[in-house]
Amino acid sequence: MVPNLNIRPFEERDYPAIAEVLAAAWPDEVHTEAGLREHDKHAPEIRWGRFVAEVDQQIVGVGEYTQFEGMYHPQKFAAWITVKPAFRSQGIGKALYRRIMEAIEPYDPISILSSTREDQPDASLWLQKLGFVEKMKYWESRLDVKRFDFRLWAGKIEAVEAAGFELRSMKELESDPDYKQKLYDLWLEARLDVPRPEAISGVSFEDYCKWVFESRYYLPEGHFVAVDQHTGQYVALSTLWKTDGDYLHTGLTGTRRAYRRKGLALALKLLGIRFAQAYGAREIRTGNESNNHAMLSINEALGFVKQPIWADYVLTLKEEALSAKEGALA
Structure with missing residues (x-):
């Protein structure tokens, strides 16, 4: 001692x-x-x-x-x-x-x-x-934002919009009086598929609003949502959070089960990368459970580089x- x-x-x-x-x-x-x-x-x-x-x-x-x-x-x-x-x-x-x-x-x-x-x-x-x-x-994976080449992903965002989805930031959606409730409802469904070491528990709307909208790291311009034009429902999200460093951190990326395999998550992540470039971030950091193959494959294709694994x-x-x-x- x-x-x-x-x-x-x-x-x-x-x-x-x-x-x-x-x-x-x-x-x-x-x-x-x-x-x-x-x-x-x-x-x-x-x-x-x-x-x-x-x-x-x-x-x-x-x-x-x-x-x-x-x-x-x-x-x-x-x-x-x-x-x-x-x-x-x-x-x-x-x-x-x-x-x-x-x-x-x-x-x-x-x-x-x-x-x-x-x-x-x-x-x-x-x-x-x-x-x-x-x-x-x-894994935590990191993307060098400045070196990202959007030419390799030409048309991906436009294809999703042509299929009937509006891709908007939460800043753009603040005029919707129900935007907080709609985001919460989407988050409730998307979080069900997030791997976690212990059983999931409920989170109230009030607590969710405190976590998100009252956080000093909340970045409404970097929280992106896909909206079904026919119903107005929020159906997919990908969120970026401020940090005290020169990088942004990815929160939850997810899609309602009925809307999967439509390229929504990829399009939203591309919007996030575009935003990060304009924001001046050096990199984006994200975390993925080792068996979450769907999200890992998207991040790997985009050029995210795996760091030493956490356990x-x-x-x-x-x-x-x-x-x-x-x-x-x-």
Whole structure:
């Protein structure tokens, strides 16, 4: 154990130091105080907490536990521990992990999810030693926006429009009094097909609006929707979000099941790339689960380059209780 180590609860004054820890551990990503504050806006039912590790009063590590609004279960948690590279292998991560486990113990947790990237083999090995089992893999892929050649995709957007679809940004659709509700309804259907490590849970319209329209990273000019001209229904979407760096991040890209195989997702992603070029972004980053072949194939064709693969790991502490219906049938 490193001398003069102090593990204490997070305080608001710690935001800049935590951003420094994350930036040191993940130098290819941008971490800021503003981004952390945005991250810390949770639905009321979510239990979460954070601890910092200090050595000689310098913050060198951070540990956090939380729950997911979109995969909510009152006894399922997620946890991440990050230590500055220069301070690793000194017991700091273990100390943070113990404090997290103590913090969630009163909630009778049944599982904990964590994740790391394949270029961090020590972290993967550590999780496995703790009993975590790999659950899901996914790639982040990146597109060099300035080098994208639209000539290779000539006519794709026009073909979709000729087939009876309007391709619009949310900024253009703000005159529709029901645009938020229509986007939410589309999102509800599209998210059903997104692979995830835990069971999906409901998200209210009110919470969705807070996540999207009240976010400092919401980019209405970069949120694109396909509208069926005959019904006015929003039938496909592809969203770009601002970051604190020189890149944009792709949120959800999806199509209602009845409207698939019409080229809608591809056309919307092309609109997004065109927007990113005009916006001055250096690249677009997106994430795809390793078995999501349909979206992976679109991104690969567009020129997105896969980065080191991420893996989700789950530690099962106790078996999930049977539901009342299952118990009655047993």
